[in-house]
Amino acid sequence: MPHAVFVTNVGFYIAGIPALLLTGLSKGGLGLGLGIVAVPLMALYLPVTQVVTILLPVMCVTDLVALWQYRGEWSWPILRLTIPAAVVGAGVGILVIHRIDTVCLRLGVGVMSVDYALRRGVFPWLRGRPHGRAVEAANDSVRPRPTASLAWGTLSGLASFLANAGEPALTMYLLPFRLGNRCFAGTTSAFFAAVNLCKLVSFSTLGLFSETTLTTSALLLPIALIGTYAGIRANRRLNSAAFTRCSCAVLLVIGLRLICTSARSLF
Incomplete structure (x- = not known):
């Protein structure tokens, strides 16, 4: 039987298209972290590691688009502490990626999804109280705590x-x-552009990319770009609160399903 040059699971694409639209919207500056939706949705049909490998080239391209759009509108005091810490975290990931059981990884993604959905959508008071004035543009007035930034x-x-x-x-x-809005989007864009570049080098070194994953990435890229440009246009025009709550509700359901399926496999 000939080897498929792209993922042929129909359910993967049915789940992946809306997931990538949400990811693109988040990359573009709308949604406050809704990119986490993609892996739980796609992980219903493929192993988590394969999903992450497929998504990485797509995320690198959308990072560049967002980085250009929000160039110079990031908080350097935050980035100069968090980016080196993220590189350390990625280094730890290199050491453990082949030692973590797929079921446990799926369970971890499910738990993180549920936790995030509850904090952002259902019980927003769990996030804690914001402090200080809103910072409307990138500047040096932000004074992050080194310990929290590194952690x-x-x-x-x-x-x-x-x-x-x-x-x-x-x-x-x-x-x-x-x-x-723009400072938040610029800061997250710069952070994940650096992180994903590090991941790209690491994944290549680990030999995780294949013809199948790269071809599938190319097929999905236009969907993510549509979402990214839509997020950029909507960044100043829409109130994202209702959108975020609805997406968190979807994420909660997905996370619970991942936890249930993983628990059945473990027990």
Whole structure:
């Protein structure tokens, strides 16, 4: 039987198209971390590691688009602490990626999805109270705490490397600073552009890319770009609160299903 040059699972694409639209919207600056939706949805049909490998080239391209759009509108005081920490987290991911059982990884993604959905959508008071004035543009007035920056940066880098799930950790770290829409989008764009570049080199070294994963990435790229440009256009025009709540509800259902299926496999 000839080897397929792309993923042929129909369910994967049915789940992947809306997931990538949400990811693109998040990359474009709308949704506050909704890119985490992609892996849980696609992981219903493929192993988590394969899903992450397929998504990585797509994310690298959308990162460049967002980085150009929000160039110079990021918070350097935050980035200079979190990016090195994220590289450390990715390094830890390199060491453990082949030692983590697929079922456990799927369970971890499910737990993180449920936790994030509850914090952002169902019980937003769990996020904690924001402090200070909103920072409407990139400047040096932000004074992040080094310990928190290093901890959250490392966690985000590790979660991103293993399951493309670094956005919730970074989002929960950034929310108390009350960054303006464009400053928030620029900071997350710069952070994940650096993280995904590191991942791209690491995944290539580990031999995770194949003809199948790269061809599938190319097929999905236009969907992600549509979402990214839509997110960029909507960044200043739409109130994302209702959109985020609805997406968190979907994420909650997906996360619960991943937890249930993983628990059945384990027990």
